[in-house]
Amino acid sequence: MSIDKPGFETLQLHAGTPPDPVTGARQTPIYQNTSYVFEDADHAADLFNLQTFGFIYSRLTNPTVAALEERIAALEGGRGTTACASGHAAQVLAFFALMAPGDEIVASTRLYGGSITQLSKTFRKFDWHAHFVDFDDPAAVRAAVGPRTKALFCEALANPGGVVSDLEVLAEIAEAAGIPLVVDNTMATPYLIRPIDWGADLVIHSTTKFLSGNGTAMGGAVVDSGTFDWGRNDKFPSLSRPEEAYHGLTFWETFGDLAFTMYTHAVSLRDLGPSQSPMNAWLTLLGIETLSVRMERQCANALAVAQFLEAHPQVAWVSYAGLESSKYKALAEKYLPKGAGAVFTFGIEGGYEAGRAMVENCELLSHLANIGDTRSLVIHPASTTHRQLTPEQQVAAGAGPEVIRLSIGLETLDDILADLDQALGHARRMAAE
Numbered sequence: 386m387s388i389d390k391p392g393f394e395t396l397q398l399h400a401g402t403p404p405d406p407v408t409g410a411r412q413t414p415i416y417q418n419t420s421y422v423f424e425d426a427d428h429a430a431d432l433f434n435l436q437t438f439g440f441i442y443s444r445l446t447n448p449t450v451a452a453l454e455e456r457i458a459a460l461e462g463g464r465g466t467t468a469c470a471s472g473h474a475a476q477v478l479a480f481f482a483l484m485a486p487g488d489e490i491v492a493s494t495r496l497y498g499g500s501i502t503q504l505s506k507t508f509r510k511f512d513w514h515a516h517f518v519d520f521d522d523p524a525a526v527r528a529a530v531g532p533r534t535k536a537l538f539c540e541a542l543a544n545p546g547g548v549v550s551d552l553e554v555l556a557e558i559a560e561a562a563g564i565p566l567v568v569d570n571t572m573a574t575p576y577l578i579r580p581i582d583w584g585a586d587l588v589i590h591s592t593t594k595f596l597s598g599n600g601t602a603m604g605g606a607v608v609d610s611g612t613f614d615w616g617r618n619d620k621f622p623s624l625s626r627p628e629e630a631y632h633g634l635t636f637w638e639t640f641g642d643l644a645f646t647m648y649t650h651a652v653s654l655r656d657l658g659p660s661q662s663p664m665n666a667w668l669t670l671l672g673i674e675t676l677s678v679r680m681e682r683q684c685a686n687a688l689a690v691a692q693f694l695e696a697h698p699q700v701a702w703v704s705y706a707g708l709e710s711s712k713y714k715a716l717a718e719k720y721l722p723k724g725a726g727a728v729f730t731f732g733i734e735g736g737y738e739a740g741r742a743m744v745e746n747c748e749l750l751s752h753l754a755n756i757g758d759t760r761s762l763v764i765h766p767a768s769t770t771h772r773q774l775t776p777e778q779q780v781a782a783g784a785g786p787e788v789i790r791l792s793i794g795l796e797t798l799d800d801i802l803a804d805l806d807q808a809l810g811h812a813r814r815m816a817a818e
């Protein structure tokens with residue numbers, strides 16, 4: 386029997402990681418190594434001129450990191466991947482290839498709080514400007530795109546509030562404007578949705594979350610679909626015009642569908658430096674081996690928790706795209722038929738103080754700033770992850786004062802429910818005092 390089109394579960398175990406050709410080791414070695422011996426002076430020169438592929442120095446790439454890159458590209462259905470130090474580094478790398486000073490990004494108001502801060506505050510130091518728009522309103526997105534806009538940016542399934550983006554509609558807007566649609570797929574993972582199949586051009590990951598999956602390793606990745614024509618207009622000179630540092634080489638002309646991935650390694654990682662460590666790449670490869678199994682169970686647990694909370698007297702509302710009551714239910718059925726993710730929010734009766742009391746009284750659920758762990762996690766975004774935002778930005782991002790975010794893990798479902806129930810009881814008693 387031969388396999389012409391391996392399934393997701395096969396790829397999550399095998400893509401990028403054949404047995405080690407030298408030792409036969411079945412598990413991928415951790416190449417805890419910085420630099421690689423050249424065959425001779427000509428080989429060294431060819432590598433530095435990008436005339437041959439190979440390893441030079443681990444700031445650019447490393448065999449363990451390259452295995453992770455290949456696996457993520459296979460899972461997302463992309464042409465190439467650049468792994469890097471964190472999800473935020475992945476956003477810097479993605480936009481660095483697209484943007485020049487004075488350029489703009491049209492971004493969704495529903496983004497992870499740290500991304501809103503990165504785009505609205507820190508990117509300004511590069512003279513990059515983000516316009517935040519309600520991505521449920523295609524006319525507003527279209528109207529926000531101007532001559533200096535270089536990307537549309539959203540999350541496929543948005544952190545924190547279980548918001549599903551209508552990627553087909555957004556891809557059409559980006560296509561008409563001649564710019565890429567950049568989609569952060571951290572919350573859904575390629576197991577639930579592959580944004581490239583719906584027209585995304587670049588996919589971003591914080592591999593810190595569900596891909597590594599056990600709360601062990603920071604990491605990020607940018608996946609290029611390989612289908613965007615960087616020479617179709619003059620908007621992307623980094624890719625379509627000669628690069629001085631490589632003797633006038635033009636990435637788009639020389640590397641075609643690998644142009645973006647080559648640029649992010651050969652220029653962005655080289656000069657900005659946020660490379661991923663081999664150890665973290667290895668932990669992430671290990672985590673990905675069980676991605677489908679974890680996501681399936683975590684989605685099932687999350688749906689059951691969302692239903693439980695929706696019926697709870699202490700709970701004002703639940704925002705989970707898998708619920709019948711969600712305004713995103715139809716989009717979730719279309720884009721995320723295998724499950725609406727494991728992270729969602731709910732509103733607690735009693736507002737800010739009740740929210741703080743509830744998270745403090747969870748015993749099984751860990752109160753911390755992460756998602757996508759095998760353990761269940763809880764946080765009060767308004768006093769933590771979304772603290773830097775204005776009250777208006779908090780509400781627009783789905784992180785108002787009464788909002789609690791959950792990331793549901795793999796514990797026994799009844800235990801998760803019991804812990805939430807007792808923590809909500811504490812919050813009620815504290816509010817009554």
Ligand SMILES: *Cc1c(COP(=O)(O)O)cnc(C)c1O
Binds near residue numbers: 604
């Ligand atoms: C965590 C997160 C990021 C940032 O990733 P880091 O690995 O923490 O830098 C970006 N987007 C989303 C949706 C996230 O959840």
